[in-house]
Amino acid sequence: MDISAWKSVWSLVFTVSSIMFYLTVAIVAYKGAGDVAQMIREMMAKR
Amino acid sequence: MHLHPIDLLIVVAYIGGTIAVGLLARTAIHGISDFLVAGRALKTHMAAATMVSTGLGLVTVMYMAQEGFVNGFAPFIVGVIATCAHFVIGKTGFLVSRLRHLRLMTIPELYEIKYSRGVRLLGGCILGLAGTLNMCLFPILGSKFVVGFTGMPEAWTNPVMIVLLVIVVFYTLMGGMVSVVLTDFAQFVLLTLGFAIGTYCVLTHPDLGWDVIVASLEQHKGADAFDPISNISYGWTFVFYFIAISFIGTLWQPEVSRPLSSADSEVARKIFWIQGLTAVGRAVIPMFWGAAAFAWTHLPSYTGAYAADGQSAVPEMLGQILPVGVAGLLLAGMFAAFMSTHDSYLLAWSGVIVRDVVSPIKAMLACSDQSRGEDNTWGGLSSEKEVYWTRFCVVLLALMLALFGMFFINRLPETAFKWMYLTGTIYFAGTVGTVLLGLYWSKSNAVGAYCALILGAFGPLNFLIMSMVPESVPAAILPFVENSNLTNLASLFLGGFGMVVGSLLTQKSHPPRALSFSGMR
Numbered sequence: 001m002d003i004s005a006w007k008s009v010w011s012l013v014f015t016v017s018s019i020m021f022y023l024t025v026a027i028v029a030y031k032g033a034g035d036v037a038q039m040i041r042e043m044m045a046k047r
Numbered sequence: 048m049h050l051h052p053i054d055l056l057i058v059v060a061y062i063g064g065t066i067a068v069g070l071l072a073r074t075a076i077h078g079i080s081d082f083l084v085a086g087r088a089l090k091t092h093m094a095a096a097t098m099v100s101t102g103l104g105l106v107t108v109m110y111m112a113q114e115g116f117v118n119g120f121a122p123f124i125v126g127v128i129a130t131c132a133h134f135v136i137g138k139t140g141f142l143v144s145r146l147r148h149l150r151l152m153t154i155p156e157l158y159e160i161k162y163s164r165g166v167r168l169l170g171g172c173i174l175g176l177a178g179t180l181n182m183c184l185f186p187i188l189g190s191k192f193v194v195g196f197t198g199m200p201e202a203w204t205n206p207v208m209i210v211l212l213v214i215v216v217f218y219t220l221m222g223g224m225v226s227v228v229l230t231d232f233a234q235f236v237l238l239t240l241g242f243a244i245g246t247y248c249v250l251t252h253p254d255l256g257w258d259v260i261v262a263s264l265e266q267h268k269g270a271d272a273f274d275p276i277s278n279i280s281y282g283w284t285f286v287f288y289f290i291a292i293s294f295i296g297t298l299w300q301p302e303v304s305r306p307l308s309s310a311d312s313e314v315a316r317k318i319f320w321i322q323g324l325t326a327v328g329r330a331v332i333p334m335f336w337g338a339a340a341f342a343w344t345h346l347p348s349y350t351g352a353y354a355a356d357g358q359s360a361v362p363e364m365l366g367q368i369l370p371v372g373v374a375g376l377l378l379a380g381m382f383a384a385f386m387s388t389h390d391s392y393l394l395a396w397s398g399v400i401v402r403d404v405v406s407p408i409k410a411m412l413a414c415s416d417q418s419r420g421e422d423n424t425w426g427g428l429s430s431e432k433e434v435y436w437t438r439f440c441v442v443l444l445a446l447m448l449a450l451f452g453m454f455f456i457n458r459l460p461e462t463a464f465k466w467m468y469l470t471g472t473i474y475f476a477g478t479v480g481t482v483l484l485g486l487y488w489s490k491s492n493a494v495g496a497y498c499a500l501i502l503g504a505f506g507p508l509n510f511l512i513m514s515m516v517p518e519s520v521p522a523a524i525l526p527f528v529e530n531s532n533l534t535n536l537a538s539l540f541l542g543g544f545g546m547v548v549g550s551l552l553t554q555k556s557h558p559p560r561a562l563s564f565s566g567m568r
Contacts, residue, residue, distance in 0.1 A: 006273035007261060010120040013127060014331055018246070021328025025099070025239040028321060032096045032232060 050197045050366075054375030061379040065218060065233070065386065094309045095321040097231035099329070103238060104388025105381050108333040109188040109358060110463035115337025116357030117462055118280055119264040119272025125289060126330030130323050132293030137320025142297050143306045145486045147315040148567040151307055154298055154482060155403035161485050161560055162493040164407050169497065170481060171403025173504050177474035178300060178396040179444060180511075184463055185392065186212050186445075187452030188358060189385040195353065195362030196378060205453050211385060216445045219390040220438050231391075234383035241377035242332050248368050249339045254346055255368075260335075263342035272338075280465075280530075288536040292468065295475045295539070298482055301388075301395040312567055333361075340364045358463065397440035401433050460514035461531060469507050469531045476503025476538035480546025485562075488546075492559040495550030503542030510534045 001009075114122045136143060151157055155174060158167040190208035194201060249255050264272035271278040275286070297303060297319070306315035340360040343349065351367075353359040369377060406428045428436065459466050480499025484491045506527070513520050513528045520528050527534045550559070 001274065003265070003270050003273050006120070006270075010123050010273065011257070013123050013327065014335060017126060017130075017327035017331045020324045021332065022239065022243060024321060024324040025235065028096050028099070029232075029236050029239075032235075 050374065050378070051371040053371055054378060057372070057375030058379045058382060061233075061237070061382060062214065065383070066214075094305050094314060095318045096235040097305055099235060099322055099325050103234075103325075103329045103384060104185070105189045105192055105385040106185040106388055106463075107329065108336075108381070108384065109192055109361070110184070110467060111330055111333035112337035112340065112361040113357035113462055114464045115334030115339075116341045116360055117337075118278055119268050119338050119341070120334070121271065121273055121275040121278045121281060122334055122464075123331050124275040124281070124286065126327035126334075128286070128289050129293050129330060130327040132290070132296075133319050133323030133326050136294065136297060137316055137318075137323055140312065140316045141294065142483065142486065143303070143315045143319060144312040144567060145562075145564055146303065146482075147306055147309065147312045148564055149562065152304075153300060153399050153402055154303065154478065155399065157485065158481060158496065159407070161491070161562060162481070162496045164411060166481070166493050166496045166500070167403055168407045168411075169500050170477065171399055171407065173477060173500055174300065174474050175396060175400045175404060177470055177472075177504075178392070178399065179447065180473070181467060181470040182392050182396065182444070183448055183451035183455065184459075184466060185385075185389060186448045187456045188463060189381075189389075190452070191358050192362045192381060192385075193378070195359040196366040196374075196381070198363075198366055201352070201359075208452050209449055211382075212389075212445045212449055215386050215389040216393070216441055218386060219393050219441050231387045234380065234387040237376065237380035238384050239380075241373075241380035244373050245336065245365055245369065245377055246332060248370075248373070249336065249364075252368050254348070255339055255342060260339050260342040263345050264338060267341070267345060280462075282532065284532040284536055288468075288532055288539065291479075291539050292472070292475060292535070295478055295483065296471070298475065298478045299471065300399055301391045304391070304395055336361050336365070393441045393444055394437070396444060397437045400440050401428070401436045405436060406433060458515075460511070465531055468535060469510060472535045472538050473504045473507045476506065476535075476542035477501075479503065479539050479542035480544075481542075484543060484546045484550075488550075489561065490550050490554060490559055491546055492550045492553060492557045494553040494557050495546040495548070498545030498549030499542045500545075502545035503538055506534045506538035506541065507531075 111122075114125075135141065146154075146157070149157065149160065151160075153171075153174075155167045155170040158170045186208045187204070189211055190204050193199070193207050193211070194204050199207065250257060275281040276283060297306075306318055309315045309318060337357060337360075340357075340363070343364045344351065344354040344360050351360075351363050353363050365377065366374065409428055461469070477500035480491070480503065481496045484499075485496065509524075510528060510531055513524070517528065527537070
């Protein structure tokens with residue numbers, strides 16, 4: 001592949017990977033927040 | 048120092064909150080399984096958050112950024128391969144489902160179940176050595192980030208490293224894996240915000256932006272900045288090695304401890320699927336920052352001190368282009384990332400040293416049974432003693448890391464990224480035989496395991512020693528010392544080869560032990 005083709009590939013990889021990364025983190029953080037809250041509640045109860 | 052008081056306030060508030068959580072987590076620790084794998088109670092999203100966080104430490108950002116600084120966009124291929132490997136593992140449960148089903152805490156425990164206590168001891172020693180060497184760069188790179196980002200004098204790098212280590216050791220000693228999980232979650236959110244805003248600032252800065260960065264890379268580095276095959280640091284040897292290591296990398300103790308901490312095998316698989324969605328971004332975003340820092344340091348207006356230092360140029364650039372408040376947020380996120388990786392790794396390696404080296408030696412001296420007790424111990428140290436010695440090892444390791452950072456950082460044979468994979472291969476190469484073939488090939492036995500561990504570790508250790516005395520290297524093995532790619536790939540092959548040959552030759556004298564996976568989901 002020539003340089004211009006690699007540039008296009010990496011531009012696409014950067015865009016897609018950023019979208020995947022931020023979207024996944026947002027969803028996981030939203031769903032995982034409940035689990036974290038529950039873990040802290042249980043620790044407080046033991047205390 | 049050019050950090051605004053508001054930014055400092057954000058960082059101090061984060062550190063205070065973290066220490067409070069560490070103290071709170073202390074109440075949840077009742078034995079070694081609470082301490083090392085959080086009682087195996089992690090649910091999918093929490094486990095995924097904590098696993099992504101561990102893989103996204105400050106050191107990861109630093110060595111990925113250095114790779115982008117040195118090699119441009121070519122190393123983006125690393126992220127693409129890692130994501131594909133995670134998807135395959137998430138879909139098939141390759142390695143992780145079987146490991147979780149066996150209810151292990153560390154990989155060398157598998158060696159005792161499948162092979163013998165002696166194999167576990169040797170495997171524990173090799174894993175402990177590889178892990179400690181691998182981690183040696185973490186504190187000093189973290190300190191370099193803080194110093195570069197805040198604009199502190201370079202001479203403060205070592206004192207800052209010691210302060211950071213003291214905070215993280217205190218935190219880890221308090222709550223074990225429970226603390227780790229809670230910090231990881233905070234880091235997961237904070238660092239992502241920092242990533243998003245930092246990348247936005249780089250892309251929209253009047254002196255930077257995508258086109259300027261690409262043009263600078265092309266002008267100064269040419270095709271090597273974009274083509275991973277023609278770039279001499281990568282090439283096909285590296286690509287093949289990295290495909291293999293992306294699968295075997297699952298067995299890295301700090302990484303595998305999350306699936307092992309999960310509620311069941313199904314959760315363990317889901318974690319990898321979710322991590323696959325983030326793996327390419329975790330590599331590509333810091334590499335992009337590194338490439339941006341390269342362009343930044345080659346601007347005619349650049350007056351900084353790090354034009355040739357890929358490790359310090361990124362924090363210097365970020366410290367100068369981020370607005371007030373955002374800088375504090377990113378620094379808190381990076382500090383969280385520093386803590387998250389350090390507490391995970393300190394805990395993982397200390398756990399390995401105590402459970403897989405110290406405890407087996409004690410068990411061997413006492414001639415105790417090779418079976419797991421109800422308290423998850425193996426006839427050596429008691430659960431309480433294991434927690435005690437694990438904490439002791441955390442402190443000892445932190446001391447070693449500080450010494451390494453102060454005296455060895457400028458003697459690395461290659462980039463920090465290559466150091467991570469070279470030292471990791473000391474362990475990974477053996478696991479090709481001991482774990483991969485041990486789980487999926489019924490003829491694998493203890494003799495094969497010894498051969499796999501010894502042959503696998505030989506290549507990377509040879510590279511480390513030879514690269515310190517390059518003038519004494521014989522011409523015949525020069526290709527294995529000039530670049531670690533060939534050594535790493537050959538070592539993975541040797542690890543598998545050792546197991547196959549060793550096992551096949553000794554099937555009668557050392558009959559293989561069978562593992563049961565009935566009822567596995």
